[in-house]
Amino acid sequence: MDREPVSELNNARILVFGASGGLGAPITTKLARAGARLAVSGRNTDALTATGAHIIAADLRHVDSARTVLAEAADKLGGLDGIVIAAGVVAFGPAAELDDDVVDDLLIVNYLAPLRIIREALTVLEPAGFVLNISAVVADQPVAGMSAYSASKAAISAFVASVRIEARRSTIRVIDVRPPHTETGLATHAIAGNAPHLPTGLTPDQVAERIVAAIVNDETDVPPPEFTTSS
Ligand SMILES: NC(=O)c1ccc[n+]([C@@H]2O[C@H](COP(=O)([O-])OP(=O)(O)OC[C@H]3O[C@@H](n4cnc5c(N)ncnc54)[C@H](OP(=O)(O)O)[C@@H]3O)[C@@H](O)[C@H]2O)c1
Structure with missing residues (x-):
C-alpha cells in the first residue's frame, strides 16, 4: 500500500x-x-531521440493529445508517478496588433493543454504522484508587449492553485513554478512579434536544477524569487 514517495526519483515513472x-x-x-x-x-520527435526515453509524438493544440499521451506513457512505463509540463510558446507585440490565430495558440498551448493534462493526471497518476507545470514570472508581474502570453500564464497558474486546494485530500501533488527570463532561446522563436531588449536571463541549467529540487523536496509553489535566491 505504502509506495516510495515520488521525491525518491529512482525508478519513478515520469x-x-x-x-x-x-x-x-x-x-x-x-x-x-x-x-x-x-x-x-x-x-519534433527527432529532437527527442537524444533523451533515450520512450517518445510519444503529439501536438498539444489537438484536443485529445493530453488523454492519448498520458494513456500511452502509463501503458509503456507500467503506471505514472509524475508529469512535467515544459511545453509552451511565447508571442510579443502590442495588444491591438495581436492576431486571432496567435491568441488561440497561446491560450491553447499555455493554458488549455496544461489544464487538460492536469485534469487527466488527477485520475491517471499513482498515489503520491505529482504534476508540475512551468508557468512564468509574468503570471505574477505582467509586462507590456506580452499581454496575451502573460494572461495565458496567469490563467494556468490560477488553475493550478485551485486544483491544489481541491486535491488537498488526495495524495497527488500539483506544482506551479514561475521562473524569470531564462536563456533558452524561447524569445528568439516567438510565434509572433519580436522580443523587446531583455536583460541577460538565468541559465537553463540553474532553472532546471531548481525545478527538479522542487519535485524532490515536496514543494508545491515556486514563485519567481525562489529562482534567484541561492539555496
Ligand atoms: N525561457 C524563459 O525565459 C521562460 C521563463 C519562464 C517560463 N518559461 C516557460 O517554460 C516553458 C518552456 O520554455 P522554454 O524556454 O524551454 O522554450 P523552448 O525551448 O521553446 O521549448 C518549448 C517546448 O515546447 C514544445 N512545444 C511548443 N509548442 C508545442 C505544441 N503545439 N505541442 C507540443 N509541444 C510543443 C516544444 O517542442 P516541439 O518543438 O517538439 O513542439 C519545446 O520542447 C514554456 O511554457 C515557457 O513559457 C520560459
Whole structure:
C-alpha cells in the first residue's frame, strides 16, 4: 500500500512534455540521472531521440493529445508517478496588433493543454504522484508587449492553485513554478512579434536544477524569487 514517495526519483515513472525544449531538455537529463524512467512528448520527435526515453509524438493544440499521451506513457512505463509540463510558446507585440490565430495558440498551448493534462493526471497518476507545470514570472508581474502570453500564464497558474486546494485530500501533488527570463532561446522563436531588449536571463541549467529540487523536496509553489535566491 505504502509506495516510495515520488521525491525518491529512482525508478519513478515520469512523463515530460516539451522535453526537447530549452528547459525541458535539462530537466529530462537531471531526472534520468536521478534514476527516473521516462517517457517524453513533443511535435519534433527527432529532437527527442537524444533523451533515450520512450517518445510519444503529439501536438498539444489537438484536443485529445493530453488523454492519448498520458494513456500511452502509463501503458509503456507500467503506471505514472509524475508529469512535467515544459511545453509552451511565447508571442510579443502590442495588444491591438495581436492576431486571432496567435491568441488561440497561446491560450491553447499555455493554458488549455496544461489544464487538460492536469485534469487527466488527477485520475491517471499513482498515489503520491505529482504534476508540475512551468508557468512564468509574468503570471505574477505582467509586462507590456506580452499581454496575451502573460494572461495565458496567469490563467494556468490560477488553475493550478485551485486544483491544489481541491486535491488537498488526495495524495497527488500539483506544482506551479514561475521562473524569470531564462536563456533558452524561447524569445528568439516567438510565434509572433519580436522580443523587446531583455536583460541577460538565468541559465537553463540553474532553472532546471531548481525545478527538479522542487519535485524532490515536496514543494508545491515556486514563485519567481525562489529562482534567484541561492539555496
Ligand atoms: N525561457 C524563459 O525565459 C521562460 C521563463 C519562464 C517560463 N518559461 C516557460 O517554460 C516553458 C518552456 O520554455 P522554454 O524556454 O524551454 O522554450 P523552448 O525551448 O521553446 O521549448 C518549448 C517546448 O515546447 C514544445 N512545444 C511548443 N509548442 C508545442 C505544441 N503545439 N505541442 C507540443 N509541444 C510543443 C516544444 O517542442 P516541439 O518543438 O517538439 O513542439 C519545446 O520542447 C514554456 O511554457 C515557457 O513559457 C520560459
